[in-house]
């Protein structure tokens with residue numbers, strides 16, 4: 001099972017980012033746009049792991065106070081285009097705690113430095129002037145009060161993300 005831990009975005013943020021994507025399409029951007037239901041913020045990528053209960057158990061040791069998370073800015077990793085998040089000590093601390101709990105339970109994960117982003121487009125291309133069109137990410141925010149263990153499967157028409165559990169339990 002391909003697993004990752006993520007923050008699920010609220011509807012307002014999904015809708016705003018959907019509007020950003022529509023604007024980009026109108027500006028002549030092509031690529032594989034993340035459907036609104038799939039938009040998320042990954043905190044830790046575990047990859048292939050057979051036992052989600054193990055991961056849930058590790059996550060249960062992670063406690064945190066709800067905090068506010070805000071959209072801010074836009075960037076790219078090569079042809080992957082993303083919306084950014086405002087600098088948040090609470091978010092960084094949460095990721096550190098999650099990663100510490102995974103390590104403590106011997107659950108492997110991608111140890112790459114955390115660079116918070118919400119993937120909007122994969123294999124993006126833009127034929128207009130400049131590297132990017134003008135992109136304004138709306139300053140929406142949400143309260144984070146739980147994190148989700150997600151399963152990722154390749155479907156016929158794209159990725160299918162399924163929430164397997166949340167901590168604290170909803």
Ligand code: 2AM
Nearest residue numbers: 004040041042044045080110118119152
């Ligand atoms: P991405 O959006 O930047 O590709 C499910 O694959 C989620 O895990 C995606 O949000 C993906 O980020 C993230 N992820 C982080 N590290 C990954 C890795 N090494 N391989 C695949 N996905 C990874």
